[in-house]
Amino acid sequence: MAIGYLITGIAVWGLIGWLVDRWLDLGGVPIGIGAMVGAAGGVYLIARRLGA
Amino acid sequence: MSVRSLASEVPWPPSVDDFYLPSVVDGAYPWLTKVTILVWIAAAALIVFFLVTYRNPQLVPTKRQWLAESVYGFVRNNIAKDMIGHEGVRFAPYLTTLFCFVLLTNLFGIIPGIQMSPNSHIAFPTILAVISYVLFNYVGIRQHGFAKYMKASLIPPAPWYILPLLVPIEFASTFLFRPFTLAVRLFANMFAGHMILLVFTLGGFVMLNSSALLAPVSLVSWLMAIALTFLEALVVILQAYVFTVLTASYVQGALAEQH
Numbered sequence: 001m002a003i004g005y006l007i008t009g010i011a012v013w014g015l016i017g018w019l020v021d022r023w024l025d026l027g028g029v030p031i032g033i034g035a036m037v038g039a040a041g042g043v044y045l046i047a048r049r050l051g052a
Numbered sequence: 053m054s055v056r057s058l059a060s061e062v063p064w065p066p067s068v069d070d071f072y073l074p075s076v077v078d079g080a081y082p083w084l085t086k087v088t089i090l091v092w093i094a095a096a097a098l099i100v101f102f103l104v105t106y107r108n109p110q111l112v113p114t115k116r117q118w119l120a121e122s123v124y125g126f127v128r129n130n131i132a133k134d135m136i137g138h139e140g141v142r143f144a145p146y147l148t149t150l151f152c153f154v155l156l157t158n159l160f161g162i163i164p165g166i167q168m169s170p171n172s173h174i175a176f177p178t179i180l181a182v183i184s185y186v187l188f189n190y191v192g193i194r195q196h197g198f199a200k201y202m203k204a205s206l207i208p209p210a211p212w213y214i215l216p217l218l219v220p221i222e223f224a225s226t227f228l229f230r231p232f233t234l235a236v237r238l239f240a241n242m243f244a245g246h247m248i249l250l251v252f253t254l255g256g257f258v259m260l261n262s263s264a265l266l267a268p269v270s271l272v273s274w275l276m277a278i279a280l281t282f283l284e285a286l287v288v289i290l291q292a293y294v295f296t297v298l299t300a301s302y303v304q305g306a307l308a309e310q311h
Contacts, residue, residue, distance in 0.1 A: 016220070031271040033064070041217045046105050 002046045009042025010035045062257040066250035071172060071243070075194060090304035091170045094156045124148050125170035127296065135300035137306065143303055146187070147296050154180065154238065161242055162284045167249065169265070171289075172242040175233060184299040192306030212261070228266045243293045252277035 017034020024030070073085045113121055127148040132140035157176065161169030170176045185282065190219040192201040193294035206222050207215065254274035 004225055004229065005221065008229055009221045011229075012220050012224045013217075037217065038221065040213075041221050044214065044219055045208055045221060046208070048210055 002050055005045045005049070006039060008043040009038035009040075009045065011038070013041065015036025059193065062254050062261075064254055065255055066247060070250060071246070073168070085172045086168055087173060088170065089158065089277050090160050090166065094153060094160070094170070098152050127151050131293075131296055131300050135297060136304045137226065137309060139223065140300065140304075143300065149298055150180065150184070150299060151292055151296040153223040155211050158238075158242060158288040158292055159168065161199065161246055162249075162281050162288060165245075169242045169246065171238055172246045177235040177238040177242075180238070180295070181231045184234060184302065185231040188299070188302040188306045191303055195307055205306075205310075230302060238291055238295055241287055245287055248280055249284070250275055252280060 014031055014035040015031070017030040017037075019028040020026075020034070021028055075082050075086060076084050076089065102120055105116040107115055122172065124144070128141060131151070132144040132147050134140075136143060154171070155171045160166045161172065181248075189201075192205070195201070196204060205226050206219050208218050208222060210218055252273050254271035256277070259273060260270040263297035
């Protein structure tokens with residue numbers, strides 16, 4: 001469950017980053033930013049949904 | 053010598069093609085394969101098993117009745133009630149059917165002479181996952197109403213300015229990845245199990261046929277195949293359990309007042 005949120009976060013925002021990268025052609029930078037933002041969101045969700 | 057001539061016909065290396073079995077009737081009915089027949093057998097066996105064991109139930113259970121009641125009791129108490137709580141009893145019949153069906157179809161993968169699990173074709177786990185997906189969404193919508201259910205599943209307790217970041221994650225994890233991972237987990241486990249057994253069994257024949265030096269090693273290979281069959285027995289039971297527990301956990305999540 002917890003790992004799922006983390007992977008989902010990275011996947012979803014990584015995908016959005018990839019789409020932005022395709023659109024603006026920034027050499028892959030948005031993918032990295034997206035993946036990190038997604039990981040942060042995933043961790044936040046784990047804390048809120050599954051934490052105390 | 054007969055073993056050696058058999059070895060020369062062994063298809064090597066094992067590939068995905070080994071999972072696509074030919075039709076039972078030559079040249080006709082491409083859907084009538086060992087796999088589909090096994091699914092029918094599993095369904096029929098479960099229907100017969102529960103009908104026979106529950107025929108004329110006694111207050112003091114008979115042996116057959118005890119067998120069926122322990123399976124049902126296990127799923128009801130240790131999965132349905134544990135995961136969902138008091139309301140879980142409502143879902144115990146479905147969860148028991150699901151558990152038994154997955155367990156039996158998984159077991160076909162290691163029963164000598166059958167050794168082909170229908171669940172190593174992704175179509176069957178997919179259908180099971182779709183049923184569980186429809187079930188937990190239906191239950192959630194019926195419990196809370198569509199709007200409230202969507203709000204509870206999509207909007208986590210968080211300040212409004214982080215919500216745009218979190219809602220897509222919630223949507224993907226609940227509505228896209230859940231059925232996908234449910235199906236793939238079962239499929240991949242059964243597929244890999246069958247592949248491993250193929251590698252060690254067929255590999256034994258290939259080594260037997262290759263050189264005098266490697267021929268004795270084929271014995272080790274076959275012993276490994278037997279040992280891995282026992283490992284597979286563990287995986288078979290575990291995956292049936294995991295599939296059922298996750299379905300119960302999704303139902304629980306859909307029923308819960310506050311996520």
